[in-house]
Amino acid sequence: MASSPVLLLLGAGKNIGLHTANLFSKNGYKVALASRSGLPLSETKDDLLNIKADFAxxxxxxxxxxxxxxxxxxxxxxxxxxYAYTFTPEPLSQPVPEFQNSMTVSITSGYAALKAAAEAFSTLPADITKTFIYTGNRLNIEPMPKLLDLGVGKAASAHLIQAMSMVFQGENSNFYYADERKADGSPIGQIVGGQNHAEFFLKLASEKTQGAWDATFVGNEFVDFGGK
Structure with missing residues (x-):
């Protein structure tokens, strides 16, 4: 009998993390949630693995x-x-150590996660599809000066994901930068749909071959905005 697949969600919060954990668990996954507190999220099953992690x-x-x-x-x-960011009315007013911390969380730890994921994927049977998803937004292509550090982090991470989708092409390992949008292609802003993300993540994890690495979506469906 095949063992249950495992989901590891790094940066588990009360919106995307909660909905994703519940949906994947209902679909037969064993779920591990890593967060700064390491404490269980409310309204999740008791049998989830909760791990304390310092993404800085x-x-x-x-x-x-x-x-x-x-x-x-x-x-x-x-x-x-x-992720980590600081809202800065004057973009260059952010202290360098603060900016550096944001880069560490968004980019360097993301890179470390990619390396560790690739190593984990290599230990799994070749016929099992492996999936790495980075939660993105439109800042990788449309700067917002007041969110400078967040945008730089997303842009660099999008580059990493695109590169990995090329490097691992044909190896049954898929990489996605998931970017929720409004129907007109504009940024979703602060109205982030936790359930939408969860359902879209599950669809990406079910894909047997690499789809568009820049996985823009509306609701829970992929929508191709032509890289815009």
Whole structure:
């Protein structure tokens, strides 16, 4: 009998994290949630694995993956949902250490997660589809000066995801930058749909071959906005 697939969600909060954990669990996944607190989210099943993680410390990612592999098995789906930003009315007013921290959480720890995920994927059977999803937004193509650090982080991460979709092409490992939009293609803004993300993530994880790495979606459906 085949063992249950494993989801590791890095940066588990009360919106995207909660909905994603519940949906994947209902669909037969064993679920591990990594967050700064390491505490269980309310309204999630008691049997989920909760791990404390400091995304400002990239070296902590290997420890997270090791714990997941030892307790649940190697994850076949990894979602990076961690981020850090500072709203700055004057973009260059942000102190350098603060900017550096945002880059560490958004980029360097994201890179560490990619490396650890690729290693975990390599231990799984070749015929199993593996999926890495980075929670993005439109800032990778449309700067907002007051959210400078967040935009720089998303742009760099989109580059990483696109590169990995090329490197692992044909190896049954898929990489996506998931970007929720409004129907007209404009940014979703602060009205982020946790359930929409969860349903779209599950669809991406079900894809047997690499789709568009820049996975823009409306509701829970992929919509091609032509890279805009």
């Amino acid at each position: 410390d990239p070296s902590s990612l290997s420890t997270v993956f090791s714990e997941v592999k030892s307790k649940l098995g190697a994850p076949s789906v990894v979602i990076y949902n961690a």
